[in-house]
Amino acid sequence: MTPQSSFMVLAxxxxxxxxxxxxxxxxxxxxxxxxxxxxxxxxxGQCDTLHFARLVILNDKTVNDVREYGLPTRTYPMYLAFLxxxxxxxxxxxxxxxxxxxxxxxxxxxxxxxFTPETDLLAWMKKHSxxxxxxxxxxxxxxxxxxxxxxxxxxxLEDHIQSHSAALSNLPPREIRATLQRFVNAEKSAGRLTxxxxxxxxxxxxxxxxxxxxxxxxxxxxxxxxxxxxAPFIIIRLRWLEKTDPEVCPRVDQAYxxxxxxxxxxxxxxQFTAMGSLKPGIVRLWTVIFVLLVVDYGARHIFTRGxxxxxxxxxxxRWVFLDARxxxxxxxxxxxxxESYMDxxxxxxxxxxxxxxxxxxxxxxxxxxxxxxxxxxxxxxxYLRRHTLPTQVWYKAYPGLTATDLERNAxxxxxxxxxSLSEQETREWVALL
Amino acid sequence: MTQSEVDYSDVQGLVRFGYKLMTExxxxxxxxxxxxxxxxxxxxxxVTSAVAMNPPPSSAMQVAFTADGLKALDVSASVVGGFSAExxxxxxxxxxxxxxxxxxxxxxxxxxxxxxxxVPHLLVMFFSVPGQLQAFIQASTGNxxxxxxxxxxxxxxADLNGLEPFGFPDGISQPQIDWTRERDVTSAQIDxxxxxxxGEFLLGYPNEYNKYTDRPVIDANSASAALLPAExxxxxxxxxxxxxxxxxxxxxxxxxxxxxxxYRQAGGNAAEVEQLAAALVGRTRAGDPLVPLREQAIPGVGxxxxxxNQFTFDKDPSGRRCPFGAHIRRANPRNTDYPGRPDNLxxxxxxxxxxxxxxxxxxxxxxxxxxxxxxxxxxxGPELSPSDALAPAPPDDPExxxxxxxxxxxxxxxxxxxxxAWIANTKFSALTGESDxxxxxxxxxxPFPAAADFNRQEDGGLRRRVxxxxxxxxxxxxxxxxxxxxxxxxxxxGAGNT
Numbered sequence: 001m002t003p004q005s006s007f008m009v010l011a012x013x014x015x016x017x018x019x020x021x022x023x024x025x026x027x028x029x030x031x032x033x034x035x036x037x038x039x040x041x042x043x044x045g046q047c048d049t050l051h052f053a054r055l056v057i058l059n060d061k062t063v064n065d066v067r068e069y070g071l072p073t074r075t076y077p078m079y080l081a082f083l084x085x086x087x088x089x090x091x092x093x094x095x096x097x098x099x100x101x102x103x104x105x106x107x108x109x110x111x112x113x114x115f116t117p118e119t120d121l122l123a124w125m126k127k128h129s130x131x132x133x134x135x136x137x138x139x140x141x142x143x144x145x146x147x148x149x150x151x152x153x154x155x156x157l158e159d160h161i162q163s164h165s166a167a168l169s170n171l172p173p174r175e176i177r178a179t180l181q182r183f184v185n186a187e188k189s190a191g192r193l194t195x196x197x198x199x200x201x202x203x204x205x206x207x208x209x210x211x212x213x214x215x216x217x218x219x220x221x222x223x224x225x226x227x228x229x230x231a232p233f234i235i236i237r238l239r240w241l242e243k244t245d246p247e248v249c250p251r252v253d254q255a256y257x258x259x260x261x262x263x264x265x266x267x268x269x270x271q272f273t274a275m276g277s278l279k280p281g282i283v284r285l286w287t288v289i290f291v292l293l294v295v296d297y298g299a300r301h302i303f304t305r306g307x308x309x310x311x312x313x314x315x316x317x318r319w320v321f322l323d324a325r326x327x328x329x330x331x332x333x334x335x336x337x338x339e340s341y342m343d344x345x346x347x348x349x350x351x352x353x354x355x356x357x358x359x360x361x362x363x364x365x366x367x368x369x370x371x372x373x374x375x376x377x378x379x380x381x382x383y384l385r386r387h388t389l390p391t392q393v394w395y396k397a398y399p400g401l402t403a404t405d406l407e408r409n410a411x412x413x414x415x416x417x418x419x420s421l422s423e424q425e426t427r428e429w430v431a432l433l
Numbered sequence: 434m435t436q437s438e439v440d441y442s443d444v445q446g447l448v449r450f451g452y453k454l455m456t457e458x459x460x461x462x463x464x465x466x467x468x469x470x471x472x473x474x475x476x477x478x479x480v481t482s483a484v485a486m487n488p489p490p491s492s493a494m495q496v497a498f499t500a501d502g503l504k505a506l507d508v509s510a511s512v513v514g515g516f517s518a519e520x521x522x523x524x525x526x527x528x529x530x531x532x533x534x535x536x537x538x539x540x541x542x543x544x545x546x547x548x549x550x551x552v553p554h555l556l557v558m559f560f561s562v563p564g565q566l567q568a569f570i571q572a573s574t575g576n577x578x579x580x581x582x583x584x585x586x587x588x589x590x591a592d593l594n595g596l597e598p599f600g601f602p603d604g605i606s607q608p609q610i611d612w613t614r615e616r617d618v619t620s621a622q623i624d625x626x627x628x629x630x631x632g633e634f635l636l637g638y639p640n641e642y643n644k645y646t647d648r649p650v651i652d653a654n655s656a657s658a659a660l661l662p663a664e665x666x667x668x669x670x671x672x673x674x675x676x677x678x679x680x681x682x683x684x685x686x687x688x689x690x691x692x693x694x695x696y697r698q699a700g701g702n703a704a705e706v707e708q709l710a711a712a713l714v715g716r717t718r719a720g721d722p723l724v725p726l727r728e729q730a731i732p733g734v735g736x737x738x739x740x741x742n743q744f745t746f747d748k749d750p751s752g753r754r755c756p757f758g759a760h761i762r763r764a765n766p767r768n769t770d771y772p773g774r775p776d777n778l779x780x781x782x783x784x785x786x787x788x789x790x791x792x793x794x795x796x797x798x799x800x801x802x803x804x805x806x807x808x809x810x811x812x813x814g815p816e817l818s819p820s821d822a823l824a825p826a827p828p829d830d831p832e833x834x835x836x837x838x839x840x841x842x843x844x845x846x847x848x849x850x851x852x853x854a855w856i857a858n859t860k861f862s863a864l865t866g867e868s869d870x871x872x873x874x875x876x877x878x879x880p881f882p883a884a885a886d887f888n889r890q891e892d893g894g895l896r897r898r899v900x901x902x903x904x905x906x907x908x909x910x911x912x913x914x915x916x917x918x919x920x921x922x923x924x925x926x927g928a929g930n931t
Contacts, residue, residue: 161895162900165898169894169895169897170894173893173894176894251518251647252518254518254521254522258522258526258528261529262528264528265528265532267878268860303787307787308787309785309787310784310785310787310796312796312797335860336860339845339846339849339853339854340850340853343803344799347770347799347800347803348796375642376644377644378644378646399879400878400879400881402860404793404797404863405860405865407793408793408863408865427893431751431896432793433895433896
């Protein structure tokens with residue numbers, strides 16, 4: 001199994017070069033929201049292990065909301081974030097990228113502070129890496145290569161079934177499967193289909209994952225006496241905070257919303273970038289860190305097979321702290337429109353959403369951290385849309401395919417290759433075609 | 434807490450009644466020519482309320498406004514700005530068109546009305562019992578009317594005896610409004626119900642989230658004195674109260690194309706023609722669902738609707754009886770807040786944390802109670818039976834179709850969600866390469882070819898696929914209107930005068 005990992009290069013933009021940077025970013029697209037996979041700066045399409053990538057200017061329009069909490073407004077640099085989700089080791093991917101697109105990357109990063117023509121590109125990217133506090137992968141171990149091979153397999157099966165429907169339609173399920181197995185084997189022998197077997201799991205990753213699996217609960221257990229003593233104080237404080245924290249959920253400026261809408265719904269999958277300031281105080285900070293550690297643990301060890309709790313539409317997601325944990329940015333890649341994405345969250349995973357995002361300034365009022373909050377639907381949607389940023393460049397390695405498509409294709413392949421299938425499983429397999 | 438009853442005399446009748454006995458109807462799209470005259474006509478207009486009358490009235494008139502229309506009547510910008518973003522931007526906004534499938538031959542630039550200079554200001558709807566429509570229109574319009582309005586277009590309707598132009602019963606399944614606000618919306622819905630919160634269909638009342646949908650709520654002053662107070666802000670006046678949004682879409686239906694395509698696919702076999710047509714719709718031409726009826730009653734499905742509406746798709750998880758992509762299964766998946774009906778706290782918690790049903794198609798569709806619409810559409814064009822539709826079109830073949838009308842308090846979450854995520858979505862319910870068999874525009878999603886398939890699951894066998902579905906329905910015009918309460922209507926009519 002090849003585990004997935006993520007990279008993110010985060011650098012302050014040289015304010016004098018912002019316009020140049022925007023121009024460069026626009027040059028990577030065929031049209032707004034439509035990246036050219038073979039663009040001259042970073043030809044994403046040539047990276048065989050890259051699932052998703054984006055370049056986004058982190059410019060938080062809600063930065064002054066902190067005033068509602070009696071905090072002084074701060075000026076933060078405008079950042080360029082370049083991030084992606086890859087098969088295998090992220091550092092190895094950055095090395096590949098530095099070899100593949102040194103000129104393009106350098107011209108982009110030269111718009112950032114501290115990057116000169118003499119700068120060692122790879123070292124600079126590594127130095128400017130930002131690690132997520134939590135991240136989610138839809139299906140651990142499913143590589144770009146596998147996704148593409150399985151998509152081709154499904155298409156080949158579809159074409160074959162369509163042109164042999166008369167002969168196949170009267171066969172019992174087992175014989176349909178046997179016939180299609182013979183067809184696939186013949187196609188493989190002829191070199192028209194490839195179904196690569198899984199690589200073995202890197203031993204280092206396996207050990208780290210096991211340590212994480214055991215280590216985090218162990219640390220939690222160790223700290224539990226202290227946590228039990230502190231819990232009442234934290235709970236009382238949190239209850240007080242959530243009853244008094246001001247909500248900041250005005251309607252979104254229509255022009256701003258339209259600017260984002262222009263980039264959306266160009267594919268069955270969409271990107272999402274949202275950022276905001278965290279609420280003041282150590283209790284809020286500890287709460288969000290704790291909740292995100294739980295999310296990360298769940299995503300690493302439990303929700304590794306197509307579902308984040310009940311949500312089935314997210315390909316990759318991550319949370320990253322910025323500016324000494326004063327601010328947070330959330331990135332995701334999801335299927336459907338932003339409206340259906342928000343509905344999914346409110347109705348299916350509202351508790352988790354509240355537990356994380358209610359620690360952000362202005363979030364609709366929660367009750368015991370997990371209740372209410374986003375259930376105030378319109379306030380929540382205003383809040384979220386207002387915190388959303390336009391993503392200037394966004395790449396997806398398998399356009400037209402949703403997470404459900406990927407799951408279907410994977411099931412088709414798995415049960416095609418399976419050595420023993422029950423009658424019922426065979427019927428279900430035939431029904432997937 | 435006892436809730437004050439809805440003041441039906443303040444609600445336009447269409448919200449409560451379909452006016453089925455008034456088989457004649459005509460809608461006119463207007464632009465304001467003279468503001469003062471327009472207001473004067475509106476002040477005296479006999480707009481029909483939702484008060485039940487015995488005997489029922491023989492005619493009815495309803496009035497709705499677009500955002501442009503409210504502006505044209507000089508309603509203040511702060512009031513207009515309180516309406517929803519989608520109402521203000523209008524149905525033709527470019528990004529919206531992409532989501533709704535209004536691209537290609539459905540693109541607004543090709544519409545007969547509703548685009549650019551053809552955006553209406555007002556929609557006036559006339560209904561009457563047979564034989565009285567023209568006289569009613571004559572009596573309702575008069576001299577001020579001519580001075581006040583430019584008639585952009587008359588949309589005439591036809592009574593096809595309850596059938597839509599393809600020949601299927603129309604408007605069978607409607608949500609039942611909880612007028613008395615008895616249903617508890619705050620607890621999770623485990624079993625399917627056909628009852629919808631009042632606030633889903635009228636502004637000013639709690640919706641399915643138990644919240645008041647955004648609408649213009651203004652300070653009390655002499656101009657707004659007659660308006661009702663806002664329930665959630667009693668010192669303010671509620672311009673939206675007892676009003677709702679009305680979505681109008683003129684959908685041209687290619688009746689000949691529909692039946693000729695099915696006839697060819699079925700190889701002319703009469704039984705197979707009926708089966709395929711029923712599979713596309715999800716009902717037979719008699720209106721019966723393709724899945725068995727439930728024995729247990731469904732709240733909000735009346736005794737007279739049992740045969741056609743007492744069902745869910747729970748008993749057909751594999752789509753073998755009613756295809757997943759069938760029109761009625763897309764338009765109303767009849768699901769609930771949780772898959773698998775967890776009926777106690779523990780099982781619900783387990784489901785909530787993601788350890789519920791794990792089947793490939795489980796839990797893909799959003800809970801339907803947040804996405805209901807009230808349909809009030811009417812057909813147009815002459816009747817054409819399925820057998821007559823097989824003949825080639827004469828050179829002067831008249832257009833047939835549906836003036837689709839739906840009412841909802843939140844266009845974005847109700848009509849637009851339904852149209853986008855369920856009707857137009859080629860990935861609905863884990864399908865791929867197919868959109869709604871009736872309404873789909875068959876536009877490709879690169880890199881894949883046109884989404885023009887339709888799949889029927891077979892028992893233990895391979896799916897039967899129909900490929901190359903033509904586009905059967907083309908959008909000819911559309912607009913988002915606000916159908917105000919009668920007090921708000923008089924407020925608009927008096928706007929700027931005081």
